[in-house]
Amino acid sequence: MADTALPGTRVKVPFAGQAVDGFVLARIAESEHPGRLQPLRRAVSAEPVLAPEIAELVGDVAARYAGTRSDVLRLAVPARHATTEKADSVPAGTVPPPDLAAWSTYEGSAALAGLAAGESPRLVWTVGPGDDGIELLADAAVATASAGRGALVCLPDVRDVARLDKALVQRLGKGRHVVLTADAGPAKRYAAFLAVARGAVRIVIGTRAAAFAPVHDLGLVAIWDDGDDLYAEPRAPYPHTREVLLLRAQRAETAVLLAAHARSVEAEYLVRSAWATSVALPRDEVRRRAAVSVTGDSDLDLARDPRARSSRLPKEVFEVLREALTVGPVLVQTPRAGYATRLACESCRTPASCPACHGPLRIGAAQAPPSCTWCGTVATGWSCPECGGRGLRAPVLGDRRTAEELGRAFPSIPVQTSSAERIIDRVRARPGIVVATPGAEPPAEGGYAAVVLLDTWLLLARSDLRAEEEALRRWLNAAALVGSTADRPGRVVAVGDPARGSLQALVRWDPAGFAQREIAERQEAHLPPASRVATLTGPAELLEGALAVLQLPAGAEVLGPVEVGDGSEEQRYVVRVPRTAGAQLSAALVALQASRSARKEQHLRVDVDPVTLG
Template sequence: MNRSRAAIEPAAQLPVARIAVAVPLPHLDRLFDYLVPVKLDEQVVVGSRVRVRFSGRLVDGFVVERVATSEHPGRLAFLARSVSPEPVLRPEIYHLARVIADRCAGTLADVLRLAIPPRHAEAERQVWSPRHAEVEKESSSAAFSGQPPQTVPESESEPAGWSRYTAGTAFLAALADGRAPRAVWSALPGEQWPERIAEAAACTLRGGRGVLIVVPDYREIARLDAALSHVLGGGQHVTLSASLGPARRYRRFLAAQRGAVRCVLGTRAAAFAPVDQLGLVVLWDDGDDLHVEPRAPYCHTREVLLSRVADNVAVLIGGFAQTSESQLLLQSGWARSLRAEPAAIRRRAPQITALGEDFQHADDAAASSARLPSVAWRAARDALARDMPVLVQVPRRGYIPSLCCQSCRQAARCAQCAGMLALRGGSQTPQCRLCGRPASAWRCGSCAGTRLRATVIGARRTAEELGRAFPGVPVRMSGKDAIVDCVPDEAALVISTPGAEPLAEGAGYGAALLLDGWALLTRPELRAAEETLRRWMNAAALVRPLSEGGRVVVLADGGLLVTQALLRWAAPWFAERELAERAELGFPPAVRMAKLTGPPDALQQFAAGLELPAEAQLLGPVPLSTGATGDSAAAVMEQLLIRVPRAQTRALTQTLHAARALASARKDPDPVRVQLDPYEIG
């Protein structure tokens, strides 16, 4: 062993490599020094992948730095081998990953797993060429060579779309001049937002700077991909998402890494993409929960992108709705608002009507059985008569099992066994979920009422009921089981769950019915009102303007602030009030909050080791759920919230990371889950 080691000579220049090993244990969250064998000197470059022996086994790692000496007092081991000389981890991406890990009380290994896609050797050996577009049957986004990117052609005319927004033209001019404006953009109803983003990207690219665009999912990628190809021309951008598969994703990642393109479009993992001379980051619909990483360290795309912003990087956060986090950026003066004047909003918006619980059911018997208000029924009927599609947004998919009394909302139970009643299949007679007995003669035990209603009507049942209300009209469904991307410009009922609404060809939907608004608003979540408005506005934005007969009917109390925001198309107004309310109550983003989740004993031990700032407040712990085995302590998970002022963020994350490291070193069997500013706080 000693003779073998003596036979290996370290590199003459900078013989020590500092390695980020792919070991996500918090107590090992640091760089480790290894000697570089002379035979691997040229291959082991900063950012390349290597294999090292760590705790008796070979693990992957990235070279973060080459230095002359090490501060480690003991003897250094040699690198086992070089996996690839490709420098996939740029220094700026390493520093970004370290910042995100520290801010989220996570580990560098967890962040690098998100930032760098797995290696694909064949893709690494290839040089991009137009044939990849033909082989993969993709858009022109893949049609580029390994040569430096071409210049984006000059536009023959000024983009008119941005002129509808206050300071919109000035925003594009600043991008073209190489400046770094920062804006929160409230899009107009019916806005062709992919074209607007493509125009902003073109202005930035013409100035010689790069662009990074992140959207929630593949449907937005498809729309923006087409817009970028149209505005920029072929070979100017790539798309990145996990759905591409290992080879295609890695080829596109390398195209950006090697500087073949300077515009990258993708979902949340693309927020870490290497982009040469980054000049603009764009985030669309930052309130969508798809922007939240479901794995450790549970970071939000907005946090990642804003961490990349330097003095010379512009920011555009856009959407039809607006989050409290975006409002905080405006309130602090860090960003400016891009919004249209009220007159422009009125010209583009459909007619929006709100109906509370005291609405009048339609006179039509079939429509009444579908629980449609007369106003909603007429709006749908008129749009269908003009051969236009009608969008129906339903909060839940499928059949919702629980029923309640329509008069007093008391839960409907079986008279025999007290089990909950449900509607099964297309049956109109409720049945007990426990004993299966039909309850055709049900009577409420509280108010003696005889009429039932579902707690929430699911998408499938809504489709059945509306099909009976509008016989002969095609009914299409879009939801989790099968999402429809687009529907033709013809009479049809389109039943969709929030977020799965298809685009309507032509000018858009003739009408939209937003059902069961109270079910969205009464969810026990901090973001219930904000998320409800986002879902409503995203659906209403697909409807034609009032001048073309477009109508939206929302089943919610018109006196609520969130409903008023929809009626007035005033997302910034609502976000301002939402942020003020959260500041008063002490909730994010006005403060920083950590959510700790775990078994009671593990959570108690974890919390006992925290050295919290004096200003910290503890909320809980409270039980979250019980396992199917019963009420045993082992089956219960508890939640503890820790709230601190924003100025104490670093102190909070440091003590959380230290506690995680201690638990990891002890090899605790039940690790505690740590989330900073979690998306869901119930």
């Protein structure tokens, strides 16, 4: 096996009486192990699939998230496909420099241009309204590759990946980059992985599965919309794609680009600590492109329109829609899919529940009777247990009901819906209304004439640490699709309470300022990113025993327990430490899990810096 079991290759090794998968990290003349060594069971393949820098990154991620190398390796190296491995990878060739004119309007764009010169800036880029961030990321990847270096770009979902794939094909033609996504299929994904590992292709794009791609001569790691919760890996040790890329960039000393219409608290923390530089449009340019207003709840709105507090579509919204529809398409964002997703008593406003299982009632279509969301029981004879009333109202309406209302208000205008059930790819530049749920908003040719954000209170009503941050991110992603002309900025109208800080940040188009205020509040509350947090979840008796032996660093606080709330009998403790003690906390959790594993004790879930503490 001497010619096959090379560093980075797959092998089978004897362990606990069975042959298990392994990787050769290195071959050395002598071993530090004083005991007897076991021979390899067999060499699986001579293909080196675990590069030394990726093996080091795997160790960094395992240490950061209190996990094991084996769990991280499962995320980093795809399963072998023997037939694909036999085929050669075609070299992509050189990459010509891109046209960087689209970057020139941004303050700090000189650092972006440095990518084409082989420099390694670390940037947090707030993409302004009317600009397509995917197209700008394509330019950044091409600029890096034109300098002879590799580029790695991660995106939240396959729709964004498809858009970037199309943009790169338009710039470079086919075969100059590869796409790595978890749902690509074993043969296609492994072929793309091998093309990268062999150095045939140096531009890699994909979802979180691409974060570990073994790109040769890596010069740039980039991520689009790093605040999206799709970047949180659902498998142990639950790493976040942004943090994986930052760990990788720090070790390899590469350029870093965090681009989004919004700005996550973590991205702003990098700017605040002077680790990264901010790139954004000048204020006057933002105002030229988009005019944002809030209507619906203020005293001034009520004075002009007495029905504004109870109406989902105040007078100003109708006026904006009527004017914009003479110019082009309009986007209406509504937080919920479906028809009437929640019902309440028309008289006393008590939430309507199923008489059989007490689940919430809903109406699934215009002519459908109310039915239970949980058990499906039809509640045709429902009456309110509080007041005896039989009338129902819908405080929460979905996209289909919203489209129905707008269709009646504008009978000559076509209305489309876009949600997770059916997402529209693109909208033509002609009058029409698109009702979309967050994340399903399709871009329009030339941009939308206006964007309306309905039911903003619903996004803000989430009981979560990141509720306002997430709401602002979703609003900005929709509002950024607005188009403008030389004499007319795009109109964005949000229906909600203008006193809310997140809506004020939307009006000013100031995601950086909002993130700064969030950081200040979290510092006072000792919450991430100012502090490091870990959660331990499991049966109550096991948690108490684990915490009793856990060697916590100085300054650690243990909060809880709280019930998990998913129907199980498990509980959750929260451990938080100062940011400087984060590595010590992770090391203590690794030691705890290792001792429990050695004693074959029941598994506890450990989650370091989870996206949500809910």
